[in-house]
Each structure stands twice: as C-alpha cells, then as structure tokens.
Amino acid sequence: MFRTIQDFVNEWNNESQATQRVFDTLTDASLTQQIAPDFRPLGQLAWHIATTIHEMTSRMGLSFEAPEGEEHAPSSAKTIADAYRAQAAALTNAIQSQWTDAKLAESTDMYGETWLNATTLxxxxxxxxxxxxxxxxxxxxxxxxxxxxxxxxxEDWLERGMQPLI
Ligand code: NI
Structure with missing residues (x-):
C-alpha cells in the first residue's frame, strides 16, 4: 500500500527506468514480432504500456499531456521509446505537483469499480x-x-564464465 507520494515515486522511478531499458533495446524490425497470429505484436505491447500511463492515471484526475498518436503503435522503436520516456516523467511531475499524500486514501471509479487511488497506482x-x-x-x-x-x-551468466541455471 502506497502511503506517501514519495513511496510511489521511488518505486515508479525504479520500474520505469527498467522499462525504459527494455524499450531502448527495441528495433524497428522487432516491433512486428508476435507469439502467434492475432496476438499483440511487440510494438503494440510497448505502445500499450506507454499509453496506459495517461489512460489509467488521468482517470484519477492527474493532468498531463497524453501521448501523440493513435491506437495503433508507431512503426518506429525510437518514437515509442521517446513517448514512454516523456509519459513516465510527466506522471512523476504531475503526481508530485498535483497531489498530496491524502489523495492516496481517496477512491475513484475505475472501469466500473471503486478503487482506492493507492490501489490503482x-x-x-x-x-x-x-x-x-x-x-x-x-x-x-x-x-x-x-x-x-x-x-x-x-547472456550475463555466460559472459561471467558461469553455467546458466536450469
Ligand atoms: Ni493491459
């Protein structure tokens, strides 16, 4: 349970930096990779992550610019990675400047249910x-x-001269 904005921001910084490293590894050619036909391709999954930042947190009243673009992912890996970087920073700025800790204990209608804002985060x-x-x-x-x-x-294990775990 997030009890302070700072607790959320600390965790969000760690997780969004990890996600950014994943996004920065994508190539344009990789974006069409699918597990099987009719399943979301890699680029669409990345775009879903990038666009969910605004989609989900704006429902709680946090205000910042939504990412440019459509429902369909851009075909450029760099465009997606840059959009994620901007959205992640925008959320941090918005929650630090617009909310106090008390907001975490308030509730919001989310997808037809009532969730504590701390739960939504x-x-x-x-x-x-x-x-x-x-x-x-x-x-x-x-x-x-x-x-x-x-x-x-x-790959890390192998480069360290160690046997990868089964
Ligand atoms: Ni999803």
Missing part, C-alpha cells in the same frame, strides 16, 4: 510489469538481447 505498476514480461519473451524470439532487470540474464 499499485495495479498500474503491476500491469506494466506484466506486459514488460510479455515483451521480454517476444524480444528473445526477435533475436534481441534483453536487459537484466531483477537478475542476470543467460
């Missing part, structure tokens, strides 16, 4: 981590090297 971060994990799989399928986030990757 928790779900918001979990949602991003969820889709980031999906992206990592598609990135591997696309032949990209993925960044380490919570621990070393297979």
């Amino acid at each position: 928790r779900i918001f971060i979990s949602h991003e981590i969820h889709h980031r994990g999906e992206m990592i799989v598609l990135m591997r399928q696309a032949g990209l090297r993925v960044p380490d986030i919570y621990g070393p990757t297979r």
Whole structure:
C-alpha cells in the first residue's frame, strides 16, 4: 500500500527506468514480432504500456499531456521509446505537483469499480510489469538481447564464465 507520494515515486522511478531499458533495446524490425497470429505484436505491447500511463492515471484526475498518436503503435522503436520516456516523467511531475499524500486514501471509479487511488497506482505498476514480461519473451524470439532487470540474464551468466541455471 502506497502511503506517501514519495513511496510511489521511488518505486515508479525504479520500474520505469527498467522499462525504459527494455524499450531502448527495441528495433524497428522487432516491433512486428508476435507469439502467434492475432496476438499483440511487440510494438503494440510497448505502445500499450506507454499509453496506459495517461489512460489509467488521468482517470484519477492527474493532468498531463497524453501521448501523440493513435491506437495503433508507431512503426518506429525510437518514437515509442521517446513517448514512454516523456509519459513516465510527466506522471512523476504531475503526481508530485498535483497531489498530496491524502489523495492516496481517496477512491475513484475505475472501469466500473471503486478503487482506492493507492490501489490503482499499485495495479498500474503491476500491469506494466506484466506486459514488460510479455515483451521480454517476444524480444528473445526477435533475436534481441534483453536487459537484466531483477537478475542476470543467460547472456550475463555466460559472459561471467558461469553455467546458466536450469
Ligand atoms: Ni493491459
């Protein structure tokens, strides 16, 4: 449970920096990678993460510019990565300048249910981590090297001369 804005900002900074490292690894060619036909391609998953920042937090009254663009992801990896960078910073600025800690204990109608704002912020971060994990799989399928986030990757182990764990 986030009890202070600072607690949220600390966690958001860590997670959004990790997500940014994932986004900065994308290439234009990788954006069309899919797990199977009719499933969201890699670029669309990234765009969903980038656009959800405004979509979800603006429902709670936080005010900042939504990302430019349509529902369909841009075809440029750099455009997506830059949009995410701008949105992540905009959310941090907005919550620090527009909210006090008391806002976390207020509730908002979210998708037809009533959620504590602190809960919404928790779900918001979990949602991003969820889709980031999906992206990592598609990135591997696309032949990209993925960044380490919570621990070393297979490539990291090998470069350290260690046997990767099963
Ligand atoms: Ni989603």
